[in-house]
Amino acid sequence: MSTWDNQIKEFTMYNMKHFVVVDNKARVRASQLRLSLLFCNRTEVQEVDIPAFPLEAFRFRTIPELIGSTVVIENELFDMVAEVVGKEDPKDLVTSTGMETKRMAINLQDLEKNNIRCVLFGPCVDDLAPLMAEERTEPLIVVLHFFRVNRWDGKTSVQSHFDISTVRVDSSLKEIQEFRNR
Incomplete structure (x- = not known):
């Protein structure tokens, strides 16, 4: 790599x-x-550089798709765009392999007011926690890139993967602008 x-x-x-x-x-x-x-x-x-070639960078899933799905494929990665509407404080975590990292849970909401819990690990916490601590006048819209679904005790959530996932908050991203405009 x-x-x-x-x-x-x-x-x-x-x-x-x-x-x-x-x-x-x-x-x-x-x-x-x-x-x-x-x-x-x-x-x-x-x-x-071929500007005419269409490049769809994300493979979005919606909150209703994830919650309503009868089969959960936990090792399949997908993308999601949503507003961060709540958070828990970051916590230190030691994984089963002995790796020290951080964990933070956030609540996400789509444009139709559907909510889902999201658990972030490692670098995703480091990227998002400072933005969550700031006073904000505008909603925090994020694109979750390469996340996975998790179903535990009948509840569906999404979570980052330690090595692959990223959280994008760049307001110049087309997907974030479209979400904000709608």
């Missing part, structure tokens, strides 16, 4: 060669696709 972290940016298009296509049997799937790319030392990546 560290080899490609500085070369590949989200929401950008690339020409790539010398990679391997493998069956996507990973425990956590960022994509519903059956196959994924595996990079090796010979892999070459070159950024291209």
Whole structure:
């Protein structure tokens, strides 16, 4: 990952060669696709700019979809846009593997006033906690990127994944602007 972290940016298009296509049997799937790319030392990546190519960066799920779903696929990752309407204070946490991290629960609401609880871990807490501590005049709209659903004791919630999830609060994002305008 560290080899490609500085070369590949989200929401950008690339020409790539010398990679391997493998069956996507990973425990956590960022994509519903059956196959994924595996990079090796010979892999070459070159950024291209084709403005006419439509790029849908997010795969949104709605709160009613998540709550109303009869089958919960806990290892499938998705995206969500919502307003933060409540929070708990961040807490220190030690995972089952001994890793020290943080945990914070927030309440999210969509435009139809549907609510869902969201649990953030690690870097997602670090990114969002300072914004939650500020006095705000406008609602805090977030895009949750690569989150997963969790159902426990009959209640459905969403939660971040330690390694993959991000919380985006950039007001210039088209999805945040559309949510705010509606």
